[in-house]
Amino acid sequence: MTDTCGSLARLQLLEIAVHTYDAQVAVGAPPLPAEVALDGVEEDLFISCFTTSAWPHKPTAFDFHATEGRSWRLTVDGDGARTTRLPAAGQDPDAAGLSIRGTASDLVLYLYQRISVDALQLDGDLELLDLFHAWEPED
Numbered sequence: 001m002t003d004t005c006g007s008l009a010r011l012q013l014l015e016i017a018v019h020t021y022d023a024q025v026a027v028g029a030p031p032l033p034a035e036v037a038l039d040g041v042e043e044d045l046f047i048s049c050f051t052t053s054a055w056p057h058k059p060t061a062f063d064f065h066a067t068e069g070r071s072w073r074l075t076v077d078g079d080g081a082r083t084t085r086l087p088a089a090g091q092d093p094d095a096a097g098l099s100i101r102g103t104a105s106d107l108v109l110y111l112y113q114r115i116s117v118d119a120l121q122l123d124g125d126l127e128l129l130d131l132f133h134a135w136e137p138e139d
Helices: 005-027 034-048 104-111 127-134
Strands: 060-066 071-077 080-086 098-102 121-124
Touching: 034 060, 034 071, 034 080, 034 104, 060 104, 060 127, 098 104
Parallel strands: 060 098
Antiparallel strands: 060 071, 071 080, 098 121
């Protein structure tokens, strides 16, 4: 992705939304706006989670499902980590080692390490999450 005015504006909007959330936590923060949060989940999964460093464990996938209707698959294997959008129909829930479900707001706040994974619904091998967080890609 190139640094265009649009991509920088997109990132700035997301960062403003997350920092606004941080400021409002003390008074009972409202969820992030759905469209901003959905875009934030996609931005983080496609850009921040991408790497060509080999996953040092058995290949697997992490599915992220937003209650607003969008889903993504983060695949990790010998080629690294990459994300794809999942179609609304025909999803194979058994293809993922771990599925993570929640509102888009909760998903993006989890990805930005603002809330605990306990706020989300997890289905599958929970140890994969520990492996993913401990993984330190080289690129």
